[in-house]
Amino acid sequence: MSSLTLRNLKKRFGTVDVIRGVDLDVSDGEFVVFVGPSGCGKSTLLRMISGLEDVTSGELRIGDRIVNEVQPAKRGVAMVFQSYALYPHLTVRENMGFGLKVRKVAVAERGRRVAEAAALLRLESLLDRFPRELSGGQRQRVAIGRAIVGYPDVFLFDEPLSNLDAELRVHMRSEIAALHKRLGNTMIYVTHDQVEAMTLADKIVVLRDGFIEQIGSPRELYERPDNVFVAQFIGSPKMNILPAASAAGLGTGPSGTAQIGIRPEHLSVVPSAEGELVGTVLVSEYTGASSLLHIALDSGETCLVVADATEIAPDARVGLRADKGSIHCFNSAGQALKKH
Known part of the structure; x- marks a missing residue:
């Protein structure tokens, strides 16, 4: 597990400032949700933490390491996207172990880690199926399993439930919450859905136009919003x-x-x-x-x-x-x- 520290973090695309000086501390093992309207910068901020977007200025630490210039694969993070991005010609077992195979992890160790993740996510009976034979929720669990087998310090979720129907979203929310309780890893989760934020987070970060409007627990934001924007964004x-x-x-x-x-x-x-x-x-x-x-x-x-x-x-x-x-x-x- 690892803490996360952002100091005056900024991101500019050409002449457009997207992230405008973000300061944030995420404790070891904390579940933090970035929430805000479309275009607020929440996914860009997540991609900066993962290394998929460069940092224009400021400091980004994972644990004790400054990782501004560290390659994504060496940051100790794993990202789960909105799209499952599974290989259609590979089985569940092969999809989950593919990253380990690329990193030349021994076959026996790959098998052990995949079996461990499959048991955690209740995928044991699906390991020899192909993605086309799975439901949307099962595919998302496979994508999460692919992240788990790498033993990351920090999990990053970019709107992972957006492609699911309403009933399945509710079910998967409870599964992700239970997963965090079992693993205890630091998790950063991006969503535009404030109900997801309220039900999952230890701490919510409300973003607007590249700035942080307020940070706090779901109860703090609901009962003591700092401004009208947060007051109307949190609560349904x-x-x-x-x-x-x-x-x-x-x-x-x-x-x-x-x-x-x-x-x-x-x-x-x-x-x-x-x-x-x-x-x-x-x-x-x-x-x-x-x-x-x-x-x-x-x-x-x-x-x-x-x-x-x-x-x-x-x-x-x-x-x-x-x-x-x-x-x-x-x-x-x-x-x-x-x-x-």
Whole structure:
């Protein structure tokens, strides 16, 4: 296992700055997720750690080694891509051991490592099959097994579940979490899906436009976002952000409050006469355990509410009451204000 240290790391393509000075410490054995919208630089940052992209400036350490100029194969990292990239003419056993064969690892040792990884990933019965005979989830497990057999210090995952259907994504998330628990290796995982980030990470790194917006545990980012961007990116459905004047009924915020944030799950529906906010239901999305209401407030804004799974018809007039302890206050620049 190895720690990871990034100091003022930058990446420029021509005249375009993609990574603009990233500082990050990843502890030994930590599971860290890079998350952010498309184009934020998360995959580029991962590729810089792997050595697939050069570092324009700054310092990148894996363990105690500065690896800015070290070849990818000598960094002690293994990368799992969105594409499984399996050789169609090789069996599962041969795919998993191919990298070891290229590195001229002895046949017996190759076989031992492949068997060990196959047992870990429950692939023993599939070792003699070809990729065309596997499901998407099985192919992704083979790709992960190919990484495991190299005994890397750091695992790098670049949106590995993007090609899977929704049910399989949920299953593979649990498998990757269990794998990390068993192996204990340092893992860096890139995704645009904040639900994946919340369920997998020890620590989340939220990126935007090549900068880090905030670093913290899933709970820290959910309960104490540093700014409006993080507040709305972390959590599903996203946080409601209202002008302070429109949300005056929710109570007075700290001095300088320009915007009020409240998550849909922290609002409850009450009769309109009792509501701190009042509006008209535009859409009610029944999801089984609950309903997601889109409500046009009388103040002119639209907000989301997670309500009990009762039928509330469109055009119904409703009031909303907020959990006062869950209200977030932001200044005019979108930065969080501390509560008194």
